[in-house]
Amino acid sequence: MGVSVSMLASGSRGNCAIVASACTKILVDAGLSCRETFRRMKIVGDDPLSLSAILITHEHSDHIYGLATLAKKLRIPVFMTGATHQAWARAMRDEHGEKPQLEKFERFESGHSFQVGDIVVKPFTIPHDAADPVGFTFRAEGIKVGIATDLGYLPVSVRDHLRGCDVLVMESNHDLEMLRVGSYPWSVKQRVMSRVGHLSNEALADFLGNDYDNSATFVVLAHLSQENNHPEIARRQAERALATRGGLFCNRLLLASQAEALQPICL
Ligand SMILES: [Zn+2]
Numbered sequence: 001m002g003v004s005v006s007m008l009a010s011g012s013r014g015n016c017a018i019v020a021s022a023c024t025k026i027l028v029d030a031g032l033s034c035r036e037t038f039r040r041m042k043i044v045g046d047d048p049l050s051l052s053a054i055l056i057t058h059e060h061s062d063h064i065y066g067l068a069t070l071a072k073k074l075r076i077p078v079f080m081t082g083a084t085h086q087a088w089a090r091a092m093r094d095e096h097g098e099k100p101q102l103e104k105f106e107r108f109e110s111g112h113s114f115q116v117g118d119i120v121v122k123p124f125t126i127p128h129d130a131a132d133p134v135g136f137t138f139r140a141e142g143i144k145v146g147i148a149t150d151l152g153y154l155p156v157s158v159r160d161h162l163r164g165c166d167v168l169v170m171e172s173n174h175d176l177e178m179l180r181v182g183s184y185p186w187s188v189k190q191r192v193m194s195r196v197g198h199l200s201n202e203a204l205a206d207f208l209g210n211d212y213d214n215s216a217t218f219v220v221l222a223h224l225s226q227e228n229n230h231p232e233i234a235r236r237q238a239e240r241a242l243a244t245r246g247g248l249f250c251n252r253l254l255l256a257s258q259a260e261a262l263q264p265i266c267l
């Protein structure tokens with residue numbers, strides 16, 4: 001069956017993806033409601049009860065909104081760093097007045113690989129304004145998948161982790177000019193543009209054009225801003241960058257969407 005990646009949702013109103021091998025299925029982030037997660041899984045032909053684990057990148061609500069309910073319903077292990085778990089519990093307690101419990105909480109540390117079924121997961125630190133944010137690479141059956149969204153820039157360490165990926169999911173959050181002239185208050189614009197904010201189309205293009213190793217069969221643009229980006233602008237900029245290195249022919253470019261799940265990418 002090989003390895004598959006399903007982008008159920010991507011953007012500031014909820015992030016959720018599935019990375020699966022023949023016998024293991026991991027939910028990456030839980031930013032949709034439980035009901036919507038299940039609905040989108042069914043649309044792409046997946047049974048929620050077949051999930052093996054949930055992995056969380058960081059505690060921003062667009063990544064954890066549905067976590068408590070999903071964990072309760074599915075009773076599967078939830079993996080996150082200790083600091084992310086604390087920040088999540090604090091935020092949940094503030095809202096509801098009591099400390100949330102995860103029946104099966106598994107702690108990992110950035111930089112240290114761990115295994116979920118037959119998938120080897122490597123979390124790595126990303127620059128973002130959360131307690132202990134991470135990106136992930138996944139390896140199974142000789143296939144490598146990399147996911148890096150919610151990051152202000154691409155440090156050398158992150159670039160290194162993303163080498164050799166067969167599927168590369170990368171943030172292409174905003175067009176710098178659209179953000180500059182857009183309606184966000186200046187403080188929010190500064191936050192998005194900062195070194196711990198979000199990756200612009202331009203910054204991603206710089207990586208794809210100058211540093212990326214052309215290894216991926218599929219490059220997926222993710223976490224696009226609905227206010228400060230346009231799918232065609234993001235696509236064109238990434239295509240242009242890939243073309244400068246002759247990589248347009250070996251990389252299929254896809255755009256993850258907020259509104260609906262992408263058909264699963266199968267390798
Ligand atoms: Zn996010």
Ligand SMILES: [Zn+2]
Pocket residue numbers: 058060128130150
């Ligand atoms: Zn975030």
